[in-house]
Amino acid sequence: MSGSGKMSAIGYAFLVVLGLAAPLVLYPIFLMQALCFALFACAFNLLIGYTGLLSFGHAAFLGMAGYAMGVAVKWWGLPPEIGLLVGTAAAALLGYLIGSLAIRRQGIYFAMITLALAQMLYFFCLQAKFTGGEDGLQGVPRGHLLGFINLENDLTLYYFVFAIFVLGFCIIHRAIDSPFGQVLTAIRENEPRALSLGYDVDKYKLLAFVLSAALSGLAGSTKTLVLGFETLTDVHWHMSGEVVLMTLLGGMGTVLGPVVGAFIVKTLENRIGEFGQLLANQTGVEWFRTIGDSVTIVTGLIFVICVLAFRRGIVGELIALFRKQRA
Amino acid sequence: MKRKLIAVLVGMALAAAPLTSAFAQAKAGGPKLSDGVVRIGVLTDMSGLYSDLGGAGSALAAKMAIDDFKAAEKGKAFPIELVSADHQNKADVGAQKAREWYDTQGVDMITDALNSAVALSVAKLTAEKKRILIDTGAASTRLTNEDCSPYTVHYVYDTYSLANGTGNAIVKGGGKTWFFLTADYAFGHSLESDTANVVKVGGGQVLGAVRHPLNASDFSSFLLQAQTSKAQVVGLANAGGDTINSIKAANEFGLTKTQSLAGLLVFITDIHSLGLQVAQGMMLTDGWYWDQNDDSRKFGKRYFEQMKKMPSMNQAGVYSAVTTYLKAIQAAGTDDADAVMAQMKKMKINDMFAKNGYIRADGRMVHDMYLMQVKKPSESKYPWDYFTVKATIPAAEAFLPLAQSKCSLVKK
């Protein structure tokens, strides 16, 4: 038991080192974006993978937090770390409101309520003056962390973002491994049973929902800090679908799955044109060149393949393979 | 042994080639270029809502411009490279791509950038990195007002020029009473208010307006309200699918029999998908039409061979923007952004796209705009023969006067 514990500690240490060294090799802005989405996917996974609740409106938390953070830093002149807290708090509050309404129902009804409420938020953001509507909230400054660390430098910002990601990831990991996490898993497996054992199931679900929302908000605020703007894309239901894809592709209910999924989807999004060129050059099939125009088709195809053949996701399949080899 | 020798000789020849060309270029005294090449990036929507307006067509237009420039220079042109990317209508992706292009691939100029959210974030970034953005596709006037920058050029159109052109012309032509069908978001509101101002100044009257949600699927109810108002003109302050559906429904409900429609943002691709039967008679303002003179026809036909459709003003604008940029580099002798911008602002732009064009201090490229009317099906003699040019709106009148610009670069 302790043996495997040691191994995962070494594994994590290795990943941290990888993370620290990455910006020297890969483009820091892309890495930061991917890390934000990885945190978003991990937060989402807390809900779907560990509590068994599919929320189809998680974009609301990502986007709303981003807007709140943007307003705090751009118009109220707050320092970035306070801005992040404002964003996270806004998302947590929104999570509490949406969660308490949605928790009353289960399964598809739960998903539909989250979708409906997220759509209402989308229309609100479209109208509201402070969001800038479809032009977006632009020109959010990076500012100085703690008053003296200049975040304008991409590399400095990267380490800050990485630290935030590690923090968020640890919170999730801790939540999963704790008694609280065990109850969540029990709820996912058999809710009536958990109820009969005396657990206040609704309270646990709500808490998980708010935690997931808050961390999604942290991801959204951080993303706004990195890119310097926030737009309606982040509150649109396509974004909610994208995070489902990331988690599904990486592996629902695994710890690292969402991170892997997020990185793959983001890489795909950015590189699909070049990927198409590569395939076309290698195989000589000219049609591949046009997949650069077709992110939607490729995304759809990945969804379909994952659901049909690859349900455990990449990390899930790897774990299953590993276990098979051991046995 | 012989093979090895040949291989070595070939290798040397290959290695020598770039050296000699660089040598030749240095000898010829060509422009001093950052990392020796001019890179142009076409950042557009390849697969989403605006892919017909820009997309692969914009990339083609840019390529044509580069090829034509090289041909004109008879092989003595400096090295030019083209890259293109799909921003998928997401400002995240657009800004990320632009950043990567500037930081890691040495892109010197970005063009197209349709979708205002993308354009605004890329404009900010471009100013930070001291490159150039020649935006042909976005509509927001913010690019040359609140968010103007010394490194942005807004090349083709904006909401003001469209509203102004159509509104003015129709009011002068007798359409005094207006009712607006407005898409309920910032773009729709600004289009409505710009046109309403023009109408009032021209002596007309706004009888009312109804705001519909974005991407509404059915317009019958709103059009009924327009009919009840008995206004002479129904202004469509919306775009894309909303405009198309509004026009279709207006026809269906017989609105076009007693009232006239004014499309405030309509592209030739919209007319193509509507068909002349439905769209006939509508007035709109456009920045360019393929059939307006011999040069534009030539360009249109060349473009059509590859894309199987005629270019929109955005795609024609990309061609012109790239050509203007390359000419500016040639004249300035460098691709340094400040020098090239200064040069571009001195140039008079007269090509197949723009007549009497020049770039103002606020980055606005002003050029003649055109009031068009959609032909009746019987008047259309060949494919894509859709418009009659009713009037030319001279450059000086078409755009927001410099004195009213909110741009900080404009000396008041």
Next chain:
Amino acid sequence: MEIFGVPLQAMYGQLLLGLVNGSFYAMLSLGLAVIFGLLNIINFTHGAVYMLGAYAAYIGMSAFGIGYWPALILAPLAVGIFGMVIERTMLRRLYKLDHLYGLLLTFGLTLMLEGLVRSVYGVSGQPYAVPDALRGATDVGFMTLPNYRAWVVVASLAVCLMTWYVIERTKLGAYLRAGTENPKLVQAFGINVPLMVTLTYGFGVALAAFAGVLAAPIIQVNPLMGSNLIIIVFAVVVIGGMGSILGSILTGLGLGIIEGLTKVYYPEASSTVVFVIMAIVLMVRPAGLFGREK
């Protein structure tokens, strides 16, 4: 006479338009209600097959010269067969799993279908004319109603009633309902349940495609026409009660009318009013207005 500032004549006009839209919503949600109610599949492709129905009509017209009236039968048939192929090859494997996977698969299929149609036809859309027999409009006193819209009401309600009757009142419908509640038992009676399921799915898809053909002359035929409507359709089915055919028909009609009223008094909110209603209904009556929670 005025109601809250709107003249009565104008109100009648808006209500009539609301009825027209409502019957269309009812027609569109019917297929989804059949598929979810009977098969427990959350079919996200509903919007995409609606779009395919419209494109089938367009392609029929432009490539084969098939007119509107034959297209009303042929397009749903073609798209329905396509739906059955999907059910047979892909959806069938997911029945044993959580509903979630069906939702995700059909979501992925929707993206693929929309992307493919877009890459072939572009995003602006294609023209499709109103059939000659239905051109023109009739003056009904308080407004001029286009004949085609009147036809939409008639066709939608006819199909809705027919479907409801078949499922709730005939033997075939009874087999279907029994087969989905207790497949093993019904199978033991000698009825081929998997075949029935496939045919039902095909029927649900065909209903959506039929709605697509109905819509083609009035809404621009473009790849994204389904994605704008899909969420509203889901909301209608959820409000009506996911097991209930009658529920979605009545909700569709009701929603059309409520939306129509909203368009008069507060038009900006007419897209969101359905979500507000859905949220309220789900809070108060979780299984929907007419549904039975499973």
